[in-house]
Amino acid sequence: MAILITGSAGFIGFSIAKNLLKKKENVIGVDNLNNYYSKKLKLKRISFLKKSKNFKFFKLDCSSSKFKNFFFKKKITMVIHLAAEVGVRNSFYNPNIYYQNNLRSFFNVLEICKKKKSNLIFASSSSVYGSNDKTYFSESDDTSSPLSFYAATKKCNEIMAYSYTKNYKFSSIGIRFFNVYGPWGRPDMSIYKFTNLILSKKKLPLYGSGKQLRDFTYIDDVVNLIDIIINKLNSERKGYFDIFNSGKGNSISILNLLKILSSKLKINPKIQKKEKQMGDVFYTNSSSKKIKNKLNFEPNTSLKKGIDLFLDWYFEIGSKIK
Ligand SMILES: NC(=O)c1ccc[n+]([C@@H]2O[C@H](COP(=O)([O-])OP(=O)(O)OC[C@H]3O[C@@H](n4cnc5c(N)ncnc54)[C@H](O)[C@@H]3O)[C@@H](O)[C@H]2O)c1
Known part of the structure; x- marks a missing residue:
């Protein structure tokens, strides 16, 4: 089975x-x-x-x-x-x-x-x-x-x-x-994508104001x-x-996410402003009440710790996979 x-x-x-x-x-x-x-x-x-x-x-x-x-x-x-x-x-x-x-x-x-x-x-x-x-x-x-x-x-x-x-x-x-997000993650998603772009010193397209919040x-x-x-x-x-x-209910703006990443990578991103894209919602923020009440579970990894764990994997393995 x-x-x-x-x-x-x-x-x-x-x-x-x-x-x-x-x-x-x-x-x-x-x-x-x-x-x-x-x-x-x-x-x-x-x-x-x-x-x-x-x-x-x-x-x-x-x-x-x-x-x-x-x-x-x-x-x-x-x-x-x-x-x-x-x-x-x-x-x-x-x-x-x-x-x-x-x-x-x-x-x-x-x-x-x-x-x-x-x-x-x-x-x-x-x-x-x-x-x-x-x-x-x-x-x-x-x-x-x-x-x-x-x-x-x-x-x-x-x-x-x-x-x-x-x-x-x-x-x-x-x-x-x-x-x-995390080790073995998706290269098309923000944390992985921004890391690649910041390190390659290429232009980083920022859609909308960057004030969009994501959980x-x-x-x-x-x-x-x-x-x-x-x-x-x-x-x-x-x-x-x-x-x-599945979410934690601790949303953060894309601009703040970029700040965290650029300070960890010690490189300032070359931001290129772009129009907001179709289908983009302004924010996502999960209530975790139901998983707490019904499953007695709470996501507990902070974004800063999660990004550190992602970057450890990225430098060891991810950056070598194109
Ligand atoms: N990663 C996120 O943040 C996120 C957020 C919301 C929802 N989801 C959902 O979670 C699931 C997993 O997401 P993920 O981030 O691992 O994405 P992923 O793209 O890494 O994984 C999806 C896999 O499905 C395979 N696939 C696609 N169509 C298929 C088909 N017809 N038959 C067989 N395989 C097929 C792809 O090759 C891919 O390997 C997806 O359903 C996605 O919509 C993910």
């Missing part, structure tokens, strides 16, 4: 797989190894995981019938679905790939969970909150007005999962991730949250469904 992790060559999928393998779980990883960012980084993550004999990897596309039929025949205890077309901006120009990778794939995953009666953990996103004007975004807030098609696919995933969970008697939990979550906090959610799902009745934020 094994836990299936889709998107296992990706940042969060890799980090969760690494932790489960450390606990001697059997893990099956699936990824289509798309080229949204460095394929080399994805392959490095997979070869790291392959050091464990409990890890098996299959290059498959979750939107294909081949993927679905393959797992109809496998023994799996749980699905952790993280594979998705990521990034808000690209969804304005290529919505079809978001339909394919985030909706068709999700349907296949639900069909697998229905057939195998396996519980499901899936990735939603803070983007479902749209231009929420509350200080803290709470799971009970209205999320019916997403600003991008990416956000719309994530909201659809939540509704699709609810319907399958209730009708087909497996359980599922969706997690609304808030800007996850960052360190990867180990996400990994620990997933551990707790796995236990929660295993102890709940069939048909249980819930949604949780």
Whole structure:
């Protein structure tokens, strides 16, 4: 019996797989190894995981019938679905790939969970909150007005999962991730991207005023949250469904983030002001009340410590992977 992790060559999928393998779980990883960012980084993550004999990897596309039929025949205890077309901006120009990778794939995953009666953990996103004007975004807030098609696919995933969970008697939990960062992270995301640009002394495009606020979550906090959610799902009745934020509720402006990074790297960034981009929300700030109350969990890595841990990894490994 094994836990299936889709998107296992990706940042969060890799980090969760690494932790489960450390606990001697059997893990099956699936990824289509798309080229949204460095394929080399994805392959490095997979070869790291392959050091464990409990890890098996299959290059498959979750939107294909081949993927679905393959797992109809496998023994799996749980699905952790993280594979998705990521990034808000690209969804304005290529919505079809978001339909394919985030909706068709999700349907296949639900069909697998229905057939195998396996519980499901899936990735939603803070983007479902749209231009929420509350200080803290709470799971009970209205999320019916997403600003991008990416956000719309994530909201659809939540509704699709609810319907399958209730009708087909497996359980599922969706997690609304808030800007996850850390070692082995995503080069397209701010902390990694800014580090690359500052060190290369290239121009650093700053979209909008830079006063936008973002709530960052360190990867180990996400990994620990997933551990707790796995236990929660295993102890709940069939048909249980819930949604949780992953964030800490300590948002920071992009300008302040740049200040922290430039002081740690001891280089001033060459900022190039640009127009605000489509789909960008002014701020994200997670309420962590529900994870505290229902899961007795609180993300506890400070941004400064998390950035130090990221930079340690970056100088040792990340900067060598292009
Ligand atoms: N990182 C964040 O801050 C963040 C924030 C909000 C939501 N999320 C969500 O969390 C999940 C994981 O994000 P991540 O940061 O690890 O991204 P990632 O891009 O590093 O990982 C996603 C992986 O899925 C794979 N993939 C995409 N489409 C696929 C398909 N059809 N079949 C098989 N594999 C496919 C990609 O190749 C990639 O390796 C995603 O669903 C993302 O939308 C992440």
